[in-house]
Amino acid sequence: MKMPLENLQSVVRCPVCNKKYRMTKMLVLDEDDKRTTLHITCEGCGAASMVFISMGQFGVVSLGLLTDLKQNEARQVFQGEAISSDQVIEAHQFLKQYTGGVEEFI
Ligand SMILES: [Zn+2]
Numbered sequence: 001m002k003m004p005l006e007n008l009q010s011v012v013r014c015p016v017c018n019k020k021y022r023m024t025k026m027l028v029l030d031e032d033d034k035r036t037t038l039h040i041t042c043e044g045c046g047a048a049s050m051v052f053i054s055m056g057q058f059g060v061v062s063l064g065l066l067t068d069l070k071q072n073e074a075r076q077v078f079q080g081e082a083i084s085s086d087q088v089i090e091a092h093q094f095l096k097q098y099t100g101g102v103e104e105f106i
Contacts, residue, residue: 019045
């Protein structure tokens with residue numbers, strides 16, 4: 001969502017202490033026409049959260065989720081390659097033929 005961060009600031013609060021965020025602690029992870037994903041670290045309580053903001057029929061909606069990812073880790077996750085359908089099929093076929101126990105995966 002191409003909206004200045006100053007405008008988003010007013011809709012985004014810390015899910016733990018409800019404090020308003022300062023822009024300096026926000027990192028834009030992903031952005032398109034209708035959605036913005038931010039990583040935010042609260043200055044008040046130190047909690048990190050990922051906030052998904054989207055422009056819907058009824059205005060701007062935000063959803064915050066607590067995370068233990070640091071900003072650089074969150075950025076890596078968002079810049080990583082998406083899982084392809086071939087990889088999903090491959091995993092499915094592997095599991096279908098697999099006869100061992102789950103403890104081997106741990
Ligand atoms: Zn907080």
